[in-house]
Amino acid sequence: MIKLMILVKRNSELTHEAFKEHLSMNHARLVRDCPASARYVRKYVQSFRIADEVDGGSFDGAAELWFDSPQDMDRFFADPDYLATVRPDEPRFADLEKCVFLTTEEAQVI
Numbered sequence: 001m002i003k004l005m006i007l008v009k010r011n012s013e014l015t016h017e018a019f020k021e022h023l024s025m026n027h028a029r030l031v032r033d034c035p036a037s038a039r040y041v042r043k044y045v046q047s048f049r050i051a052d053e054v055d056g057g058s059f060d061g062a063a064e065l066w067f068d069s070p071q072d073m074d075r076f077f078a079d080p081d082y083l084a085t086v087r088p089d090e091p092r093f094a095d096l097e098k099c100v101f102l103t104t105e106e107a108q109v110i
Contacts, residue, residue: 001042002067003106009098010060011091019060020048022093030086036079042066059100073103 010019024046031037031044043066049058067073076082090096 001106002070002073003104004065004067004073005102005104006063006065007059007100007102008061008063008093009095011093011095014093016049016060019093023061023063024048027086027089027093030089034081034086036076036081036086040067040072040076040079042068070103 008023010016014022028044028046031041037044043064045064047062047064049060065073065076067076
């Protein structure tokens with residue numbers, strides 16, 4: 001199982017609360033409803049920075065997406081449904097140049 005972890009820096013035009021609302025409501029719905037998600041994504045989780053911990057230089061949230069293989073991850077991000085519906089929404093809430101993407105294989109310890 002492959003996990004893509006994304007540390008998300010919000011679009012500077014949004015407050016932390018507006019970022020959280022957009023990602024958890026609008027973007028989550030787009031990912032959930034995208035046919036490519038049903039084909040390739042095994043799990044999708046969002047996490048948000050605790051409001052008291054927010055500062056100008058930190059990340060505002062994280063997203064984790066699980067795939068069966070690196071090829072399925074590549075297929076998801078190249079899928080026309082993803083490109084038409086999900087991808088255009090990303091700059092609305094995220095500063096994509098400041099996000100960090102890490103592809104991993106999970107090893108559960110506890």
